[in-house]
Amino acid sequence: MEKEPLIELRGVSKAFGGYPILDEIDLTIYRGEALVIIGPSGTGKSTILRLVAGLLPVDAGEVYIKGKRRKGIIEDGHQPMRIALVFQQAALFDSLTVDENVGFFLYEHSKLPRNRIRELVEAKLAMVGLQGMSDRYPSQLSGGMRKRVSFARALIANPDNPLDDPEIVLYDEPTAGLDPISSTVIEDLVRRLQNASGGCDTYVMVSHQDSTIRRTADRVIFLYGGKIQWEGKVDEIDNTTNPIVRQFFSASVKGPIRMID
Numbered sequence: 377m378e379k380e381p382l383i384e385l386r387g388v389s390k391a392f393g394g395y396p397i398l399d400e401i402d403l404t405i406y407r408g409e410a411l412v413i414i415g416p417s418g419t420g421k422s423t424i425l426r427l428v429a430g431l432l433p434v435d436a437g438e439v440y441i442k443g444k445r446r447k448g449i450i451e452d453g454h455q456p457m458r459i460a461l462v463f464q465q466a467a468l469f470d471s472l473t474v475d476e477n478v479g480f481f482l483y484e485h486s487k488l489p490r491n492r493i494r495e496l497v498e499a500k501l502a503m504v505g506l507q508g509m510s511d512r513y514p515s516q517l518s519g520g521m522r523k524r525v526s527f528a529r530a531l532i533a534n535p536d537n538p539l540d541d542p543e544i545v546l547y548d549e550p551t552a553g554l555d556p557i558s559s560t561v562i563e564d565l566v567r568r569l570q571n572a573s574g575g576c577d578t579y580v581m582v583s584h585q586d587s588t589i590r591r592t593a594d595r596v597i598f599l600y601g602g603k604i605q606w607e608g609k610v611d612e613i614d615n616t617t618n619p620i621v622r623q624f625f626s627a628s629v630k631g632p633i634r635m636i637d
């Protein structure tokens with residue numbers, strides 16, 4: 377079947393303070409795929425997510441959302457689809473309960489009755505394995521649980537507005553700072569949400585962690601020096617002769633990747 381491009385970056389460049397980070401990147405994200413962006417620290421992986429999300433304007437090049445060119449950033453106008461973003465930090469409001477955090481947008485901006493929002497929150501919490509946690513505060517949860525709350529918040533949608541269902545989720549290092557077992561829970565959850573009704577079948581993730589890359593990616597792109605240096609399937613990682621990819625996965629300081637101390 378023909379793959380449907382959801383988001384396309386064409387010739388996208390981005391610099392910060394005159395220092396180029398992304399240099400004419402071409403990248404197509406297809407519906408239904410699990411794409412993981414990898415590469416050394418500071419190469420612009422999170423920047424790609426922010427450009428895709430429309431939080432940051434491109435310096436040069438174009439972003440297409442379902443074939444329509446996006447002008448400016450998301451705040452500048454109508455978007456043909458919702459893009460959900462799970463930040464590196466769970467970024468929950470400490471003074472609000474789990475229910476108020478997950479339902480925040482609906483409590484603030486929808487006309488849904490409170491008990492209906494509460495039901496929607498409960499359903500999303502059940503999806504991420506946190507049933508019965510609605511009245512807790514973030515400080516009463518583990519790091520992995522807070523992360524799962526942020527997944528529920530990203531996925532909750534107003535049932536009165538079909539356009540509110542996210543069509544792609546962007547995960548920025550969802551397992552960073554978690555122990556290996558908590559990481560596995562999150563990796564399994566990411567995959568489960570891809571196939572669950574009420575989840576989202578397309579995602580782009582940034583990760584450094586070997587297990588996360590291998591367990592959550594269909595396709596991997598390797599970013600370095602402003603360019604996509606390599607692209608392949610997970611099972612091609614161990615067979616590639618690309619010296620940059622080999623150095624990264626062998627964690628060697630010797631090779632083409634230059635780390636700045």
Ligand SMILES: Nc1ncnc2c1ncn2[C@@H]1O[C@H](COP(=O)(O)OP(=O)(O)OP(=O)(O)O)[C@@H](O)[C@H]1O
Pocket residue numbers: 392393397415416417418419420421422423424582
């Ligand atoms: N808003 C900004 N203003 C100035 N510099 C920025 C800004 N955002 C990112 N940078 C710089 O751009 C570079 C790329 O940042 P980015 O966070 O995209 O990298 P990354 O590959 O995600 O890194 P890491 O793996 O360490 O999270 C870094 O050197 C960062 O300091």
